[in-house]
Amino acid sequence: MASGPHNEHDERREHLSLSRRSALGVAVGLTAMGAQAAAARTTNVVDVVVVGAGFAGLTTARRLRASGHSVVVLEADERVGGRTKPGRIAGEVVDLGGQWVGPTQTRLLALAKELGVSTYPQFDAGKNIIDIGGHRVAYEGETPRLVPxxxxxxxxxxxxxxxxxxxxxxxxxxxxxxxxxxxxxxxxxxxxxxxxxxxxxxxxxxxxxxxxxxxxxxxxxxxxxxxxxxxxxxxxxxSTRGGAQDSLFEGGVWQLAQKMAAELGAAVVLEAPVQSISQNNDGVTVATPKGDWRARQVVVTAPPAIASRIEYAPPLPAQRDGLTQRMPLGCVIKVHVSYSRPFWREEGLTGLVLSDRTEFGPWFDHSPTVGSTGSLVGFFDGAPAQRWADRPVEARRGQVLKDLALYLGDAALSPVEYLEEVWTRAPLNRGGYVSVPGPGVLTAFGPALREPFGRIHWAGTETADAWVGYIDGAIRSGERVAQEVAAKL
Ligand SMILES: Cc1cc2nc3c(=O)[nH]c(=O)nc-3n(C[C@H](O)[C@H](O)[C@H](O)COP(=O)(O)OP(=O)(O)OC[C@H]3O[C@@H](n4cnc5c(N)ncnc54)[C@H](O)[C@@H]3O)c2cc1C
Known part of the structure; x- marks a missing residue:
């Protein structure tokens, strides 16, 4: 995955029809970057450039390649996966981003089956705790309990x-x-x-x-x-059982992104942030610090607010530009805490706690399926994530342990390890789980969400027609856009 496979020379043999147009294409690049700079840059040629190697981008590239088209996936980060990411705590691989899957997330389940990754149910044997307005309830089952x-x-x-x-x-x-x-x-x-x-x-x-x-x-x-x-x-x-938090992936969901990227091989180019996309009647030029890519179509999978950082020539229509200014990402910090044993289970607790007295939460049991260690996973979400994102990790760790101890006892104060991901401060993601528009945005600008602009097409979980905001939605958006683009090639 270190560098793109297709230089202009190789590609000329594979894609004569496009290469015949590439002299014109270089001229398009010239307008964007200036003749001298362009002369010194490598220009690669493919049918489709995909921007972003999250689940949407990788799905798009796989689909297009399977239908016989040449693709490159340009990813700004040094890894694939986007809003999914692997971490290691107490010797276990965990997901620092997206992790759960539910039974109606059929596209993600199908992908896992195809790539040979199995799921296991979220632990839910015992009592959940809800503590709201000073009324603490321990209850079993899916229906949350409040004061009667x-x-x-x-x-x-x-x-x-x-x-x-x-x-x-x-x-x-x-x-x-x-x-x-x-x-x-x-x-x-x-x-x-x-x-x-x-x-x-x-x-x-x-x-x-x-x-x-x-x-x-x-x-x-x-x-x-x-x-x-x-x-x-x-x-x-x-819901947990039957809902979005139903099951987890053995070894983590991120490995699905890794497997898709491995299959795409050198067509995934890392550390290649797309700086500009210039299009005209002859094609599109996508510029990165690693060189330019000429293509017939481009698919942008970054969430709208992040996609707005790319320079577009000609500029985006006002409708699309307005949308990208008005879809900020939520604020989230994800935390894993590992213990020598899942001590809360001994008290008959599932580990699931939701409280209005804590900054951290909700949290869930995330103990490994093998071995005897225990672990919890939880979130600073929304306003608490904003409050805590710029503080030192020691301060967040202290708050998390204090909050856990309030419900799980003093044993919570002595973890084996603490691991976190501050998504809200991650330069290429700027938050999660999803873009969250305020009032007036969808009715005024919503139709621009999936509307192609010339040779530029939009994907990503925000554009899904089902399970928006989830990995399943990202995959669906990749499948939809691959069809949309293939029809134009
Ligand atoms: C903490 C957290 C927990 C979550 N939990 C769950 C869960 O349990 N289950 C679930 O289904 N979903 C969950 N989600 C949501 C899920 O992770 C996302 O919906 C999904 O991963 C989005 O995929 P995507 O491909 O649409 O976008 P992304 O994953 O955001 O991919 C976009 C990619 O574009 C790249 N990029 C951006 N700008 C450029 C550029 N200029 N040039 C090149 N590349 C660029 C980014 O680096 C990124 O890799 C969670 C998310 C977070 C953050």
């Missing part, structure tokens, strides 16, 4: 969310019957009108934060509902 007098309203509010989500078309939320009205509200403004009990409000705020890594006051109600619709329903987003 808040439960009828909580169930009613979830029912209202499900009913509203069912009416929103997941792939084109701006076409919902009452799109303007829904998009003019935040989740918070809707919540204060529709939930009276403080525990219900707090619970919905914590769930929203856990799902989006953003605050209810920052998220368009229309986007929130479309996101639930894209997952099937809101329940699928928040």
């Amino acid at each position: 007098e808040a439960m009828p309203e909580f169930i009613e509010v979830i029912g209202k969310i499900e009913a509203m989500a069912a009416k929103v078309p997941a792939a084109q939320p701006w076409q919902a019957a009452d799109a303007e009205q829904l998009d003019a509200q935040t989740v918070e403004s809707w919540l204060v009108l529709n939930a009276k009990h403080p525990a219900v409000r707090t619970m919905i705020r914590l769930m929203t934060r856990a799902v989006f890594s953003a605050e209810t006051g920052q998220i368009s109600l229309l986007y929130f509902l479309a996101y639930a619709a894209a997952a099937g329903d809101f329940n699928a987003l928040i």
Whole structure:
């Protein structure tokens, strides 16, 4: 994966039709970078350039190559995987980014099967803890428990969310019957009108934060509902068994990205940040510090806010540019803590805790399936992630252990190892799990999400028609864009 395979000479033999146009293509490059600089640069030629080697980009490249087209994947980072990333704690490989899969995430499950990676269920034997408004409950099963007098309203509010989500078309939320009205509200403004009990409000705020890594006051109600619709329903987003947190991958999900990249071989070029994309009637030139690539089409898979850092010539249409300015990523820090044994299981606890008294959380049991060690995985999400991102790691570690000890006892204060990833400060990702537009964005700019601009096509989990924000959605977006592009080649 160190460097691109296709220099102009080799490619001329493989792709005569494109190469015949490449003299013209170099001329396009000249306008973008100046004659002298261009003369000194390598120009490689492929059918399609894919920007970004996350699940969307790697899927796109695999699909296009399988249908006989030449591709290169240009990745800014020194590794593939994007918002998935491997880490090592107490000798175990863990996922520092995306990790779970649910039963309706069929594209991700199919990929894992194809590449020979197995899944195992999230540990859930025992009692979960929810502590809201000073009322702490330990309960079994999927239905979260609040103080008893808040439960009828909580169930009613979830029912209202499900009913509203069912009416929103997941792939084109701006076409919902009452799109303007829904998009003019935040989740918070809707919540204060529709939930009276403080525990219900707090619970919905914590769930929203856990799902989006953003605050209810920052998220368009229309986007929130479309996101639930894209997952099937809101329940699928928040559930462990049968939902988005159902299962994990033996050895981590990142290895799927690694395996796809290994298969693509030298067509994946790392440390090649795309700086500019210039297009005209003859083709497109994609410039990186490692040289230029000439192609017939290009697919950009970086999330909109990150894709906006690329220079486009001609400039993006106002609609697309406006969208990229208005889709910030959520704020998240992911933490793994390893112990000599999963001591919480001895108390009959699953390890799952959601609380309004902690900065860190929710957290889950993430103990290895072999051996006797125990581990927990959890998040600083939304406002707490913002608060903690710029502090020293020792401070975050101290807060995490203090929060864990509040519910799991003093044994939580003596971990074997602590490991974290501050996504919110990662220069190429700038947050996660997903882009989170505020009010008014989808109805005004949403149609630009997937609309190609000349030879430039858009993919990435944000553009998915199902499981937006998840790895499964990223794969789906890659499959969709590969078809879209192949039809033009
Ligand atoms: C902490 C965390 C936990 C998560 N948990 C889950 C989970 O449990 N399950 C789940 O399904 N999903 C989860 N997600 C979400 C999931 O990881 C993402 O939805 C998915 O990985 C997105 O894939 P993508 O290919 O669309 O985008 P990315 O993975 O963001 O890929 C885009 C790529 O483009 C590259 N890039 C950006 N700019 C340029 C440029 N100019 N030139 C070249 N390359 C560029 C980036 O470096 C990156 O590699 C989580 C995410 C995070 C951060």
